[in-house]
Amino acid sequence: MNTLISIIIIFGLLVFIHELGHLIFAKRAGILCREFAIGFGPKLFSFKKDETVYTIRLLPLGGFVRMAGEDPEMIEIKPGYQIGLVFTPTGKVKDIVINNKSKYPNARVITVEKIDLEHQLYIQGYDEDNEFRTYYVDPKADYIYDEQRTQIAPHNRQFGSKTLSQRAIAIFAGPFMNFALAAVILMAFSLIQGMPVNKPIVGDVIPDGAAIEAGLQKGDLVVAIDGKPLETWDDLTSVIQKSPNQELTFMINRNGEVFSVAIVPDERIGVNEQKDGFIGVYPPTEFALFGSIMFGLTQTYEYIVLIIESLGMLITGQFTLDHLSGPVGIYNYTGQAAEMGILVLMQWAAILSVNLGIINLLPLPALDGGRLIFIGIEAVRGKPIDPQKEGIVHFVGFALLMLLMLVVTWNDINKFFL
Template sequence: METLLSFILVFGLLVFIHEWGHLYFAKRAGILCREFAIGFGPKIFSFERNETVYTIRMLPLGGYVRMAGEEPETIEIKPGYDIGLVLNEQNKVKEIIINNKSKHPEATVVQVERIDLEHDLVIEAFNELEEKVTFEVDEKAKIIHDEIPTQIAPWNRQFGSKSVGKRALTIFAGPMMNFLLAFVLFSVVALMQGMPVDEARIGTLTEDGVAREAGLLKGDEVQSIDGTPVHTWTEMTSVIQANPNQEIDFVISRDGETQTIAVTPQVRESLEGEPEGVVGIHQPTEFSIVGALQYGVTQTYTVATMIFEVLGLIVTGEFSMDYIAGPIGIYDYTGQAAALGIFVLMNWSAALSVNLGIINLLPIPAMDGGRLVFLGLEALRGKPIDPQKEGMVHFIGFALLFLLVIVVTWNDINRLFM
C-alpha cells in the first residue's frame, strides 16, 4: 500500500506540474482550454472553473490539456436544424439548445439558415412566423446538447489562431515545468538535509556501521587512510572502497588532537558487480540558502547529462533494455525510494521529473518535441502543415509509443518476477 500511495503521489505530481505548465501558458495566450485531465479513461472526479473542466480519470498513466481548435468540434450545427436560442441582457445568444428544447421554455425556437460560431459569431434563421432574423452570438455562448453545455470556441480563442511563438511556448511549458519542479525538489532537499560537501570529513554514521563501532564520530576530519593522504570525500571513499574486508588506519583530527583508529570495511557489491568496501558513513553537509539553490541547478544539470548519455548509447547502438523502465519498473523503484525515506523519495521524484521533461522534448511524433518540430516547420514555411497530415504522423507516433510501452512493461515483468 505504501508503494502504491507513493507511486500515485509522485507520478500524479509530475503529470500535474507538466500539464499545469501547458494550461497556464495556454490561458495566458488566450486559448480556450476545455479540459485539464490527470489520467485517462472514465472520469472519477470533475469540477468546472474559469471555462475549464478539471478531471481525474481512472488510468493514472499521464494527462492532457484539451485546447479548443486542436481537434474538430464534436457538435456541428447545419442549415435546416431547429434550435432553441436563449438571449442575455445584451440580446446576444448565450445558449444554443440542440435538443430537449421542451426543457427550456425560455428559448426561442428557430430554423437555421446560416450559422458562424468562429468568425462572425452570428446566426441567421427563420422564426415561427417564417421571418428571417439575425442574432449576434456572445463569444462565451454555450451549446446545450443532451443537457450538457459546451462553450463555443471563436477563432481568436483557438490554438491555431495564436502566433507560432505563443503556441511553441504553450507546448514547451510542460517540460519546462518538469525541469523547474526538479530544481525545486533538489533545492528543498538541500535546505532540509544539507548540501553534500566534498571534504574529507565524517558526516552522519549509520547505526550498524563498522565506523561507529570502531569509534569514529561525526565531524572527525580525516587526514589519511592507511598511509594515503586524503583531502576530499571522493578521495576518502575511493580508498575505503578499494579495501573491502581489510583493516585500514584512519588518521583523524578531533578537537585539535590527532588520533589513529583502525576500521575494517564491510564488503558489498558495487554497481559494476565488483566487491567494494563500506564503513557506514555519510558525506558531510552544510546548510545555505544560496548553496541549496546552486545545488538544485547542478543536480538538475547532472541528472539531465546522465539521461543524455543513455540516449547517446541508444543512438550509437550500445542500447540495452536495462536502461529503460516502464510503469511497473518505475512503480517498483518508487517503492524502494519511499522505503528509504522522504528525502530519497524527493530526490527520486526530481530525477523522474527531469527524465519526463527530456523525453517529452525529443522530436518524436505525439510528444511535445514532435509538436515543436511541426511548429518550427511552420515558421520556416510561413504556413502550417496540413492538419490531417500532421494528425496522421502523430497518430502513428502514438501507436509506436504505445507499442514501446508494452515491450518495456514486459521487460519490467521479466526483470522483477522471472
C-alpha cells in the same frame, strides 16, 4: 500499501505540475482550455471553474489539457438544422440549444441558413414566423447538447490562431515545470538534510558498517589514507571505492588529536556492475538557504545531463530495452525508495520529474517534443502542416509508444516477478 500511496502522490504531483504548466501558459496566450485532466478514461470526479472543466479520470497514466482548436470540434451545425437560441439582455446569443429544445421554453427556434462561429460570430436563418434574421453570438456562448454545455471557440481563442512563440511556450511549459519541480524538491531536500560539503569529514556513521566498527565518529577529519593527504570528500570516496576488502590506514584528526586506524572497506555492487568499497559514512552537511537553492539547481542540471547521456547510450546500443523500466519497474523502485525514508523518496521523485520532462521533449509524435517539431517545420515553411496529416502522425506515434510501453512492462515483469 505504502508503495501504492507513494506512487499515487508522486505521479499525481508530477502529472499535475506538468499539465499545470501547459494550462497556465495556454491561458496566458488567450487559448480556450476546455479540460484539465489527470488520468485517462472515464471521469471519476469533475468540476468547472471559469471556462475549464477540471477532471480526475480512471486510468492514472498521465493527463492532458484539451485546448480549443487542437482537435476537430465535436459539435458542428450545418444549414438546415433547427436550433434554439437563448439571448443575453443585450440581444446577443448566449446559448445554442442543439437538441431537447422543448426543455428550454425561452429559446427561439430557428432553421439555420448560414452560420459562422469562428470569425464573424453570427447565425442567419428563418424563425418560427418564417422571417429571415441575423443573430450575433456572444464570444463566450455555449452549445447545449444533451443538456451538457460546451463553450464555442472563436478563431482567436483557438490554439492554431496564436503565434509560433505562444504555441511553443504553451507546449514547452509542461516539461519545464517538471524541471522546476525537481529543483524545488531538491532544494527542500537540502534544507531538511543539509547541503553536502566537499570536505573529508565524517558527517555521520551508519550502524554495522566498517567505519563504526573501527571507532570513527561524526566530525572526524580524515587527514590522509595510507599516507596520501586528502583535500576533499571526493578524494576520500575515490580511495575507498577503489579498495574493497583491502586494509587502509586512516589518519584521523579528532578535536586536535591525531591518530591512525586501520579499516577494511566492505564490498558492494556499484554503478556499471562494478565492485566498489564502502565503509558506511555520510558526507558532512551544512544548512544555508542560498546554498540549498544552488544545490537544487545544480543537482537538477546533473540529473538532466545523466538522463540525456543514458538515452544517448540507448541510441548507440550501449543500453538495450532491458535497461528501461516502465510502470512496473517504477512501482518497484518507488517501493524501495519509500522503505529507505522520506529523504530518499524525495530524491527519487526529483529524478522521476526530470525524467518525465526529458521524455516529453523527445522529438517523437504524440509527445510535446513531437509537437514542437511540427511548430518548427511550420516556422521554416511559413505555413502549418495539414491538421489531419499531423493528427495521423500523432496517432501512429501514440500507438507505437503504447507498444513500447507493453514491451518494457513485459521486461519489468520478467525482471521482478519471473
